[in-house]
Amino acid sequence: MSAAESIELPPWAxxxxxxxxxxxxxxxxxxxxxxxxxLESETAAMWRDAGLWHDGLRNADEQTLRTLTSDEVLPxxxxxxxxxxxxxxxxxxxxxxxxxxxxxxxxxxxxxxxTGRALYMAxxxxxGRKFARADRHFLAEHVVHxxxxxxxxxxxxxIEWAVREGHGIYPETVELWNSVx
Numbered sequence: 001m002s003a004a005e006s007i008e009l010p011p012w013a014x015x016x017x018x019x020x021x022x023x024x025x026x027x028x029x030x031x032x033x034x035x036x037x038x039l040e041s042e043t044a045a046m047w048r049d050a051g052l053w054h055d056g057l058r059n060a061d062e063q064t065l066r067t068l069t070s071d072e073v074l075p076x077x078x079x080x081x082x083x084x085x086x087x088x089x090x091x092x093x094x095x096x097x098x099x100x101x102x103x104x105x106x107x108x109x110x111x112x113x114x115t116g117r118a119l120y121m122a123x124x125x126x127x128g129r130k131f132a133r134a135d136r137h138f139l140a141e142h143v144v145h146x147x148x149x150x151x152x153x154x155x156x157x158x159i160e161w162a163v164r165e166g167h168g169i170y171p172e173t174v175e176l177w178n179s180v181x
Contacts (some may be wrong), residue, residue, distance in 0.1 A: 006050045011055040012087055013146030014064075025126040029140060030118055036144040043115070050101045050119040056084045078170075081105050108155065108176035118149070121154045132157075 007024045008031070009015065030051040034044035047125060051108040057065065057080045064077035066072060068086045085103035099118035100109060108120055117181065143150045155177055162169055 007052060009052065009056055010087070010091070014058070014060040015028060016059050019055055019058050021041065022126065023052060023055050026119070026127045027124055029102045029122040033118060034145050041166055042115055046095055046098050046115050049117055050098055050105075050115055053084055053088065054102050054105050054119055054123065055080060057087065072090075078106050082143075104172060107170040107172045108158075109134070109172050110175040110179035112176075114147075117151045118143075121151055124158060126156050145147060148180075 004068045005022065009020070009023070015079065027048060030047040031044070034047045039047070051124075057068075060080065062076040062079075065076060065083045068083040069079050071079060071082065073101060074082075082103050085099045087100060088102070097113045097115045098101065099114060103109075104112065104116060105119050105123055109116060112120075121143060122140075125136045125143075127137065127140070129136065139150050139153060155173075159169060160172065162173075
């Protein structure tokens, strides 16, 4: 990320130092793809903002997240995306594609536009994650050549991981999978 594209989180962000580094890597990857795909400046800015803001409340306490989202059902670790989207809406953000990308970035969403799909991939493929580095690097390098194909593979890998780890698969994730296979 260049100095001109330095990370600037909203004043209400609650992130640890390691989370801030993750946000920077995700944003850098999104900007790299946006340049390579020669996206229009408005779309590239939306991708940048998605990267910068997606985990803005990742280290907020559960009560803060539940109050913002009015959700008493979802596990706390899934609430930061909806909470950030709500904060942004309250601050006047109106780009629905951006808000949906952030809102659903942990579980996915079948109706996403390109921004949601790009954020979902970047969040998974960013180079700081320790697992399957060579495979994820390969996929990250191929996003600009086969955006939809890499997206399908990322969805598959995230579902396989959830099953392997004994986690549930959320209805939104199932709908996403059914929309891309």
